[in-house]
Amino acid sequence: MIDLKTHYMGLTLKNPLVASSSPLTESVENLVRLEDAGIAAVVLPSLFEEQLTLESVTLDEDLWRGAQEFAEAVTYLPDLDNYNTNPDGYLELVRQAKRRLSVPVFASLNGSTPGGWIRYAREIEQAGADGLELNIYAIETDVHRSAEAVEDSYCDLVHKLKASVKLPIAVKMTPFFSSLPHIAKRFDRAGADALILFNRFYQPDFDIQNLEVIPRLTLSEPNELLLRLHWAAILFSRVRPDLAITGGVHSAEDVLKALMAGASVAMMASVLLKNGSRYVHRVLDDLTRWMSENEYDAIRQMQGSMSHRSVPNPAAFERGNYMKVLSSYALRLRQ
Secondary structure (H helix, E strand, O other): OOEOOEEEOOEEEOOOEEEOOOHHHOOHHHHHHHHHHOOOEEEOOOEEHHHHHHHOOHHHHHHHHOOOOOHHHHHOOOOHHHOOOOHHHHHHHHHHHHHHOOOOEEEEEEEOOOOOHHHHHHHHHHHOOOEEEEEEOOOOOOOOOOHHHHHHHHHHHHHHHHHHOOOOEEEEEOOOOOOHHHHHHHHHHHOOOEEEEOOOOOOOEEEOOOOEEEOOOOOOOHHHHHHHHHHHHHHOOOOOOEEEEEOOOOOHHHHHHHHHHOOOEEEEOHHHHHHOOOHHHHHHHHHHHHHHHOOOOEHHHOOOOOOHHHOOOHHHHHHHHHHHHHHOOOOOOOO
């Protein structure tokens, strides 16, 4: 019997497949379908920092006060009342999900500053969530703010949340830190229970005719997995938090690669949005078949097997691989 169990954020999951935050996880009916298909845990859609701010009316009033001087200000934020749900509705979603599901339910907060987060983290904990995903997404635009100041604010946020709740906390990271291993270690010391690699950077396009910025959301592709594998392999066994890979996980092969790099779980969203909840069945069947054919009895046998743990000089190893990749392309000139 193939043992697919894995450990993540202090919990034992029946397999390494987690449904990450997406429109597919915003209703209890969809969550039940995912569980029936075999998913091991679910992450609810993010509750945005701006939603918490708007609830206190402060941001809304500030925007309207500035409207006469700078009319575009009111268009910067979407109508967040129509996104996902309001904060009270979000807590109810957590409660309903916990009543209907037997798999772990993780809540998600999206933002970059403490604000009202501590209050809502406590309420999410009281609603019964099994863990909290801290989705840090902030584009720094202040030329006077140093990288160290940015990192300090993130780590302070994690530290304060950990001091306020007993829930395990996962930090969903960006790949754009100058020294990613260093900030990962800082999140480790701040108390993070898991690191999620990586938050996808959604980039708007330009409409050059109307001089407008156009929001453009594209679903992930399998080639995005490579960056995640690279850093999971570097971080595995060098930091205490569990590792999760999200972005580019589309098949059982992708899940296997994530595990071999050192991840405890592989998170899926785009492929489930494309193919529906039942696609989880196919991935689990393919995963079990491959393990059987290759004589693996359990997930733990492969976890980290392709990480940097066995490399004496990781920097030289990475440099060598970089050179191999560049030299691997043979230019064929047309005659």
